[in-house]
Amino acid sequence: MKNxxxxxxxxxxxxxxxxxxxxxxxxxxxxxEKVSNHLLTKVLITVILVAVAIVFIFxxxxxxxxxxIVEKNETISxxxxxxxxxxxxGTNVFAISKKVMKNKLKENSYIQDVKIKRVLPNKIKxxxxxxxxxxxxxxxxxxxxxxxxxxxxxxxxxxxxxxxxLGLTTDLSNIKPNDRLEEADLNKMNNIAKIVQTASDxxxxxxxxxxxxxxxxxxxxxLDTEGKIAHLGDASELNTRFLYVxxxxxxxxxxxGEILVNGDLNSEYVYFKKxx
Numbered sequence: 001m002k003n004x005x006x007x008x009x010x011x012x013x014x015x016x017x018x019x020x021x022x023x024x025x026x027x028x029x030x031x032x033e034k035v036s037n038h039l040l041t042k043v044l045i046t047v048i049l050v051a052v053a054i055v056f057i058f059x060x061x062x063x064x065x066x067x068x069i070v071e072k073n074e075t076i077s078x079x080x081x082x083x084x085x086x087x088x089x090g091t092n093v094f095a096i097s098k099k100v101m102k103n104k105l106k107e108n109s110y111i112q113d114v115k116i117k118r119v120l121p122n123k124i125k126x127x128x129x130x131x132x133x134x135x136x137x138x139x140x141x142x143x144x145x146x147x148x149x150x151x152x153x154x155x156x157x158x159x160x161x162x163x164x165x166l167g168l169t170t171d172l173s174n175i176k177p178n179d180r181l182e183e184a185d186l187n188k189m190n191n192i193a194k195i196v197q198t199a200s201d202x203x204x205x206x207x208x209x210x211x212x213x214x215x216x217x218x219x220x221x222x223l224d225t226e227g228k229i230a231h232l233g234d235a236s237e238l239n240t241r242f243l244y245v246x247x248x249x250x251x252x253x254x255x256x257g258e259i260l261v262n263g264d265l266n267s268e269y270v271y272f273k274k275x276x
Contacts, residue, residue: 062121063093069125074132075110081126084108093118109153109177135165135192135211139172150181150189163221165192167214188213191235195219198238202246218262223249227256227275237265244270 068087070078086104087096098116105114105126115127133153137144145153145160154177168185181189192211199205199221210222219232230245232238241261248259248270257274 064122065089065091065093065096065124066122067124069119069123071125071127073128073130075130076108076128080108081105081111081128084111085126087124093120093122093124096124107178109151133160133162134196135162136160137165137168137172139175144172144175146181148189148193150186152177152179152181163196163208164210166210166212188216191219194238195221195232195235198242201239202242204242204246204249207249226253228252228259229257230259231262233262240265248272 065087066089068082068085068089070081073081084105084107085101087101096118101116102114105111105128110130111128112131113129117125117127119125131147131149131151131153133145134148135146136159137146139155142155142157143159143164144155146165147153152175155175168181168188170182170185180186192213195211196205196208199208204223207223207226208221209224212220212222217234219235221230221232222228223230226249228249232241232245244261245259252259252272252274255272255274257272259270259272261270263269
């Protein structure tokens, strides 16, 4: 009898515990449902507010482009850049794709990069990074204008006041703006840049009219206004070689000839060979 009573007591206890657990689970489920509903309501409100904001932005005349600002352009005019960009005044500032606009602008060989900014409420700013003509290559009676990285900028009958580069191997017959020189020539372009920079450091870069890179063991610069040619060897120890060039330009002022600084500077003579 005692066992029966204990069994019933334990059974009641278990039922009480199970009921308590069920009530707790139910309560937690209700709370979770309330939280979910609350979050869903917040999401719906947010979506509605965003949609209303988008409709307002595109419908409002306050965000219509009224001014296009161009900065840091030197070679290309403001009018040309605006035309290349494809921006039309009266377009909503948020309807303009920066990526599409940048790609259009970079189709122009003189434009290396451009930053595009929306200046709210109604302006677009274009900050341009241009390529500059550093050298020219001769193509029949025309000149191929290139920058220091070997990009072709234009082909023209006009020659800017920059050195002519001789001895490159890129086929120019089908070259066009935005093309780039072949890899072998790009390696030579690095040495050309070092030559010009070192000449500039020694205040004689403005005298260089031609740079011949056909022989990589003897880079040669032409100083036509001085009537001289300088042989620089393999473009090593450039600063020392240009110090000799500069000194010989002073000593041999008015004399035409060749300056030879293309040997081993530790064991060979630097000298001037006068033209006959």
